[in-house]
Amino acid sequence: MGTGHMVAGERIEWRRSFPRHQVRVLGGCAAGGALVVAAAWMFFGAEPARLNTGAANPLAVVPQWTLGAAAAVVLAAAAPVLRRPMVAASEGTLFVRPGAYRTLELPWATVAGLAGVATRGGEFLLIRLRPPPGGDGAARPGGDGAARPGGDGAAPPAGAGEPARTRAGRPGFFDRTVLRSAARSYPAAAGYDLAVRLRDFAGAPAAKMTALAAYAPEAVDITCRL
Secondary structure: OOOOOEEEOOOEEOOOOOHHHHHHHHHHHHHHHHHHHHHHHHHOOOOOOOOOOOEEOOOHHHHHHHHHHHHHHHHHHHHHOOOEEEEEOOOOEEEOOOOOOEEEEEEEHEEEEEEEEEEEEEEEEEEEEEEOOOOOOOOOOOOOOOOOOOOHHHHHHHHOOOOOOOOHOOOOOHHHHHHHHHHOOOOHHHHHOOEEEEEHHHOOHHHHHHHHHHHOOOOOEEEEEE
């Protein structure tokens, strides 16, 4: 198989690349935080806990609060290093984790289209979902002009053993962080529901799209512009 993916039985998962950018961000946050904490201890470490009036001295706790804030920033920067994005697929489900937040399990019956695009901001996998059951079935605006399979937008019934589709399985605000980034350099991304940065995965982008398309049903529209 290609270098961009690995296959284990009936499941394929894209191999992750080394998180160079995230490690640089983490290192910068750690170094900056250390300098800020050192400065706080230098300027406020000798402050007495109480003022001459007997009241609590607010400056005495500046080093502790600074240390706590710096630790929170470093932990936030460490999350993308420790919990990497993921794209995997089986015959019945597409698994996507755009960032460090959560992994979405999307039955293929809920996926309308996949697109690999190259933009000024990088290369992305864009995912468009079908309207939820009970919706008006209207197509999302701003797409790339490709016709959506299914005509009226209704999703075909899930296969045997597929999990029931619920709103909890649809992308939320934080799941769409990468999508908003893609839309800044590729406005047509606004017509999709989810995006993943291809730079987070090893191998040729076109090869990764080909491997993923092998698991997608024929009803899923596949577009590759890489």
